[in-house]
Amino acid sequence: MNLLKKLERYKTATERELRRYISEKDPKELYELMRYHVFAGGKRVRPALCLLSCEAVSGSYKNALPIAAAIELTHAFSLVHDDIMDHDDMRRGKPTVWKKYGEALAINVGDGIFTKAFETAFRLKNIPNKNKILENLSRSILEVCEGQAMDISFETKKIVTFREYIKMANKKTAALIRASTELGAMCGGGSKEEVQALKKYGEKIGLAFQIWDDYIDFASEKTGKTYGSDIIKGKKTSIVCHALEHANETQKKKLVKILETPAKRMNKELILKAAGILEEIGSIEFAKNYAFKLVRDAKRSLKDVRDSRAKEILLEFADFLVKRED
């Protein structure tokens, strides 16, 4: 049975929880738009990790459902706002909220989904450490905002070190994935050691996820993604940050020039040239190996968690992260 099949049960439970929870009709300018975005077909990876972590410490996944849904809604709201900030037109094959309904409604819809995230989290019942869980959740979301602020500021910085990039990605991407596993384990009543182990696992796979994302931008063209799309956008990915830090003066000059080329003046030749420089420096290979190492660390951190079907799936999931090509 493949991994996605194994995750189906968690996805269905999350979907049901979210549907039940965002059911308001009026005003449709808020709720229809919230549903347009939330039910656009996400993979529900974060809630699945949350529910699995709950089960991995012998809890019933139902106890973690409100937090799993809250984390998914947090992720969803951040995407609505990110799409405005990045001027992205499409998401999951559909126009983004701001593109379809305008910026004002999109900002407001993001705020509405965000509010729902907290409302959902408050539904946690019979959990003795509820206060700690809620505090951890809001602290994690604040980290996402911190990471986003850093990422925006990177755009106008000439050089961003690999270390700065990792700090940013740990906040912007990994914090919410770490919250998924850590809070799942807390909802399941895990011991201090178990919670710590699952927290570490989440941290590592969260960062691996982001680095791998940067890596597959240079994977073979069969993935359907535009080869080198991050180069076209001039993004400071982990690969670019590593390269700029280790480039000689000639390489740096060439690379910066290509990254600063406006998207509409980009062409295949320039992208291949940039990719060539990144390969020369060894940055693409470096990122790939870095992601592999993170996954190894993530899996190792689960050694103190007792064996279970949930743990098996978590281990498999970590491997899956650095195999996927989209």
Added chain:
Amino acid sequence: MNLLKKLERYKTATERELRRYISEKDPKELYELMRYHVFAGGKRVRPALCLLSCEAVSGSYKNALPIAAAIELTHAFSLVHDDIMDHDDMRRGKPTVWKKYGEALAINVGDGIFTKAFETAFRLKNIPNKNKILENLSRSILEVCEGQAMDISFETKKIVTFREYIKMANKKTAALIRASTELGAMCGGGSKEEVQALKKYGEKIGLAFQIWDDYIDFASEKTGKTYGSDIIKGKKTSIVCHALEHANETQKKKLVKILETPAKRMNKELILKAAGILEEIGSIEFAKNYAFKLVRDAKRSLKDVRDSRAKEILLEFADFLVKRED
């Protein structure tokens, strides 16, 4: 002693709570911007109402401080996002966040302040009905989002009835003011009747505040505000909604035409003409009396709350609302 002097103590306590609470340094692209907006000199009306309501039911105002601060932060975040939506350049004599730092950082700063609002609310300690308070808070914020969605949709509607306007204003403006008094009373351990009374008081003054805001747009020019600024923007205020509902065909045609005139082609003559029509229909007088009635109702709803200095200030505050000219 004037009212503002009496409120000073509550403002200082709120200010201290907020300062202590938003003290992070790094990344400055998030926290410096959050402070830029939050400490730009707000009047802290909502927290004052919250703390007063707590005292009015014989609670110590310190018990309500986390909720008072959370409500102020909610108000603050909504202003950051509203300014982007409305393309407003200035607030409290300073450039708005998006104007000064760009839209992307501004959306993110709003999200950060919003997260802090919840984080602050979680700090409620030793309050038996904490769950109910948090649920009420998030429900109130969702109402603000609902009101905002309605308000945005009004822009493209030809006719908005006075009733629809009231529904919108009850959500967009009054919901958070109602939350201030209701949750303040809950934090103070008020009886069911006391909480209900202060809830009603908040609802009424919240709506009165908005209607009076629409009214003073036509007050004498000594207020410093541009006379008829809402007309220039073509806004569907309570006065305009009332007028469009009661206008004859000629009046309606003239009024709609002026409201649809782009701001840069507006002039004094057109504004005075619009004001003339609104007066003819009686809408300006209607709004004024409507606000007066709301204030009377608000004060009456406090009759079952035992006499105290806090209650006195709340009564005085209601009167103040429909005297202010800015």
